[in-house]
Amino acid sequence: MNERLYDHVLGSLVGAAIGDALGAPAEGLSKDEIAAKYGGRVETFVDGSDNFYSHGNDVGEITDDSSQMYEMAKAVADCDGVLTVEAAAEALVRWSASYPKYYPRNAGATTSHVIEELQAGADPIELGMLGGYVGRGTTNGAAMRVAGAGLTRAGDWDRAVENAVTMCRPSHGTQHAFAGAAAIAAGIAEGLREDASTVSVVRACVFGARRGEELGLATARKAEGIRVPNTLGLALREALLAHDMEDAEDRLDETVGADGSIQSAVALAVGLFLASDGDPHEAIASCVNIGGDADTTACIAGSLVGAFRGCSAFPTEWVDTVRAVNPELKLDELAARLTTICEASA
Numbered sequence: 001m002n003e004r005l006y007d008h009v010l011g012s013l014v015g016a017a018i019g020d021a022l023g024a025p026a027e028g029l030s031k032d033e034i035a036a037k038y039g040g041r042v043e044t045f046v047d048g049s050d051n052f053y054s055h056g057n058d059v060g061e062i063t064d065d066s067s068q069m070y071e072m073a074k075a076v077a078d079c080d081g082v083l084t085v086e087a088a089a090e091a092l093v094r095w096s097a098s099y100p101k102y103y104p105r106n107a108g109a110t111t112s113h114v115i116e117e118l119q120a121g122a123d124p125i126e127l128g129m130l131g132g133y134v135g136r137g138t139t140n141g142a143a144m145r146v147a148g149a150g151l152t153r154a155g156d157w158d159r160a161v162e163n164a165v166t167m168c169r170p171s172h173g174t175q176h177a178f179a180g181a182a183a184i185a186a187g188i189a190e191g192l193r194e195d196a197s198t199v200s201v202v203r204a205c206v207f208g209a210r211r212g213e214e215l216g217l218a219t220a221r222k223a224e225g226i227r228v229p230n231t232l233g234l235a236l237r238e239a240l241l242a243h244d245m246e247d248a249e250d251r252l253d254e255t256v257g258a259d260g261s262i263q264s265a266v267a268l269a270v271g272l273f274l275a276s277d278g279d280p281h282e283a284i285a286s287c288v289n290i291g292g293d294a295d296t297t298a299c300i301a302g303s304l305v306g307a308f309r310g311c312s313a314f315p316t317e318w319v320d321t322v323r324a325v326n327p328e329l330k331l332d333e334l335a336a337r338l339t340t341i342c343e344a345s346a
Helices: 003-026 031-038 064-078 085-098 111-119 124-128 157-168 175-191 198-219 228-241 245-255 262-275 280-290 294-309 316-325 331-344
Strands: none
Touching: 003 064, 003 175, 003 280, 003 294, 003 316, 003 331, 031 280, 064 085, 064 294, 064 331, 085 111, 085 124, 085 157, 111 124, 157 175, 157 198, 175 198, 175 228, 175 262, 175 294, 198 228, 198 262, 198 294, 228 245, 228 262, 245 262, 245 280, 262 280, 262 294, 280 294
């Protein structure tokens, strides 16, 4: 097995879990509220057991974000790297049954509507394109669980987009969700390449956003809202104008925010990836300390920087804590399976 590739595949999976667990105590808080509650910036795992969204969680425990990512990545591995809509739907149902602490408590505004209907045998493609509720199909769940879509062929942006779109269909059948999920999946696929750079990963994200939107407009429900490529472009501009990470946080908080939409989550994660030059600690910590839907934006950023820098680039304390507190996540085994698929398709 290619050890470098394995380290980067594992990094994406572990990074998503780290971001989720670090961000959970900050979810629902503003930047100032986080500093007041925790005595400054959150740079390591803290007790968020009194937070509504992570109530009763242990320090370092994940939430719905990376547990859904894990189940979806297992589905990708089960499909030998080419995900099917049926497998994606089954992964959502399996997640709801396997994590009673997080479902239904943490199910998002989109996923909460589809689980029972999928269990009842509803057509996953038709179900994913239903509207009727504000935000249905345009929330950030499509991007938080997409890591596995980009881990099956290094540098293959098109394959990553295809898997991301398939993953969206049972729940997030809109052009916005397709665009956001495809942006992150393509960036992850690019990050696995040995000669990937911060700029090449960002270019892959932009490609994915445009291609995903294109596929959504052609084959999914056209939802109301700001275009993902536009919001992403705004975030990248602000990231380039920032003179340090604190300035980048302020600029991105004020322009794209972290409100739970697919547009803001993807733009914030990719913008902070660029501002930090792909540094795992800085990108994830900045997502956490902006607040809002902090566990989701940090989960997305973690999956991206992990693919780019590898698991070995994360602080050892972060990796050890996530492993110890969340033993149900067999991340090493899953990374090995995905790495084997990725090597075979090269």
